[in-house]
Amino acid sequence: MKTSRFTSIAVMCVTVVLLLSGFVCANAEPQLYRTARRIARTEVWNDINSGRAGSATVAILDGGEAVYAEGFAMADREDSVPVDPGTVFNIGSVSKVYTATAVMLLVGEGKIDLDAPAVRYLPEFVMADPRYLDITVRMLLNHSSGLPGSIAAGNFGFQYNAAIHDETLAVLSRTYLKHDPGAAAVYCNDGFTLAEMIVERVSGQKYMDFLASRIFEPLALGHTGASVGDRTVRDAAAGVVAAYYRPTTGQKEPFEAVSFLGSGGLSATAVDLARFADSFSSAGAHILSEPALREMRKSQPSSSAGKLRNPELAYGLGWDMTYVPEYQEQGIQVLGKSGGTGNYNSMVYTVPDERISVAVIETGPGGRSVKIALSILDAVLVEKGLVKEKALSVSVPPKPEVIPDEYAAYCGYYILTGGGLANVSLDREANRFRVSSVLGGMEVPATCLYYSEGAFYSDDSQLYFATVDGEQYAAMKSSIGFDMVYMRRLPAIEVPCSMAMEMNGKQWLRRNVKPFEGALLANSHLVQSSTIETLPGYVDFFGIKSTGSCDHFHSPSAICIIRRCSPAGLPFQRRK
Structure with a gap:
């Protein structure tokens, strides 16, 4: 009886100690970032x-110190391993900023000239289009090169594709x-990918070795490396x-390997990413x-910039944005980069003058890391008195008006x-205005737009039509405040x-499907081609193409990301 009473008292004491420990830990968190932590936890759990x-x-890093770092849910459900601040995720296209940094390190040493032709450093790079000789290193890093987009085949999956450089060329x-x-x-x-190859050629090192010795180690990024599918194989x-x-079945996917090291093939913790x-x-x-830092923080506009109604997405060297309009108006520069792969999504923002950085990484391609990270950053900036708190407002849908006759000229294929x-x-x-998606030669109703004061609205979006340099576009205003081209008249x-x-x-x-490709590329394995009677000269074949001659066709648009194909060089074989 005495033993039982003693045991009960001991258990009660341990329980009280544990409860007090939790209370102390909770109150030990800095009050300054209380709202930011609440937003992070609320929004991340909402996504999960x-x-x-x-x-x-x-x-969250402030002044170079991690003032908040937290993991959510399980890293490994089978072994009950939770996510913590040391857990590694793929960061996708945030990798581009590391590539730009690698190039700028070599620029600082006088080994690369940003405005020199890319072929100076990579003479084996050739194209069927003679204009490729005018592509500079800077254009590779600010998305203005004119290259078709992404040679994805074999480069998203569960094994690193060692032939990626040769296949790309x-x-x-x-x-x-x-x-x-x-x-x-x-x-x-x-x-x-070409910039990655240039770094290797100029430095004489493998790309990942260069990053490790020149970026990861000097900045103490001990949890940053190649994509998780590559690291788990060769990095103990x-x-x-x-x-x-998978959210529908709970099935665990093999660890994802992304072979585009320079454009999307790195992994990191959120703390490393913010650092x-x-x-x-x-x-x-x-x-x-200092000169390289200034260059990395500059907008890198193309010759077509500034021709829409509002500021366009301000690409930098690797960055998606070199400012956010609402903060720029208050004297605060924000750099930002998002990333997404088949299995992960990520976002990092930094305010370099204040040394505040926020990173959010999630598993799953459908997460809202971009929005969540911006909400967290806004809370930090408000709590520190650097920007004004946003006033609450009620959005009232605009009253529909009669569509002016001049907008009839914008009807057609886009x-x-x-x-x-x-x-x-x-x-x-x-x-x-009725907008239909054209799929397999068939038109499927997508949305209806009503007009009011120069813009068109649906239930969840707003866009406007404009003519720029003789080309007709529809542009949308993003939640961050930038105008983005939504579609271009064909x-x-x-x-x-x-x-x-x-x-x-x-x-x-x-015909070049690899056995280790991920689900992201599954829709490219079997493709149907179709023609549209009212659109002569075009073929819908993994994206719309114009027929250049009787035996080849290519992308007709500056915003179409699918590469040119020809029957002689197609990675496709017609199904019998």
């Missing part, structure tokens, strides 16, 4: 509970540019890796010279930014060519 993400990690050798080099800024992965020090589980972003402040630990095709038509009786071909073979309704098997 809704199925948009499976797990996540968040970090081979495909580009029979490819045409989307636009004149420097004429437009269109997101492009292949430019960073990879640590705990966040696995991706890397902090290196762009001259006040803290940094590896770039190429979406992702390469898809849409048809815009005017329904006078309903006083609406020009009529005056003398259309007919293909030597019938393309309508044919199915094609991609």
Whole structure:
């Protein structure tokens, strides 16, 4: 009886100690970042509970110190391993900023000239389009090269593709540019693959070895390296890796390997990612010279910039944005870069003058890391008195007006930014613009737009039509405040060519499918080609293409990201 009473008292004491310990830890958190922590926890768990993400990690650095770092959910469900601040995730296209940094290190040593032709450093780089000789190193890093986009085949999956450099050069050798080099800024992965190759050629080191010795080690980024699918095979020090589980089945995916090292093939913890972003402040630990830091913080506009109604997405060297309009108006510069792969999504923001950085990484392609990271950053800036708190407002839908007659000129076929095709038509009786997706030669209603005060609205978006340098566009205003081209009018071909073979309704098997490719590329394995009777001279074949002659076709648009194909060089074989 005495033993039982003693045991009960002991258990009660331990329980009280544990409760007090939790209370002390909770209150030990800095009050300054209380709102930011609340937003992080609320929004991340919202993503996880809704199925948009499976797990996540968040970090806030202030003055070079990690003032908040937390993991959410499980890194490994089978072994009950939770995500913590040391858990590694793929960071996708945030890798581009590391590539730009690597190039700028070599620029600082006088080994690379940003405005020299890329072929000076990579003479084996050739294209079917002679304009490629005008592509500079800078254009590779600010998305203005005119390269088609992404040679993805074999480079997203569960094993590193050691042939990626040779395959990239081979495909580009029979490819045409989307636009004149420097004429437009269109997101492009292949430019960073070429930049990765230039770093290797100029430095004499393997790309990952260069990053390790010149970036990771000097900045103490001990958890940063190649993508998790590559690291878990060859790097015993990879640590705990966040696995991706399919939300519908709970099935664990193999660790994802991304072979585009320069454009999307790195992994890191949120703390490492925020610490890397902090290196762009001259006040803290940094590896770039002052001139290089200034260059990395500058907007890198193309010759077409500034022609929409509002500021366009301000690409930098590797960065998606070199400022955010609402903060720029208050004297605060923000650099930002997002990343997404088949299994992960990420976002990092940094305020270099204040040494504040926020990083959010999630498993799952559907997470809202971009929005969550910006909300956290805003809370930190408000709590520190650097920006004004946003006033609460109620959005009232604008009152529909009669669509002016001049907008009838904008009816027709458009190429979406992702390469898809849409048809815009005017329904006078309903006083609406109707937008239909064109899939397999068939038109499927997508949305209706009503007009008010120079813009068109649907339930969840706003866009406007504009003519720039003789080209017709539809542009949308993003939540961050930038205008973004949504689609471009497809020009009529005056003398259309007919293909030597019938393309309508044919199915094609991609002949270079690798056994380790991920689900992200599954829709490219079997492709149907189709023609559109009212759109002569074009073929819908893994994105809309114009027929250049009877035996080849290519991308007609500066915003279409699919590369040129020809029957002789196609990675497709017609299905019998």
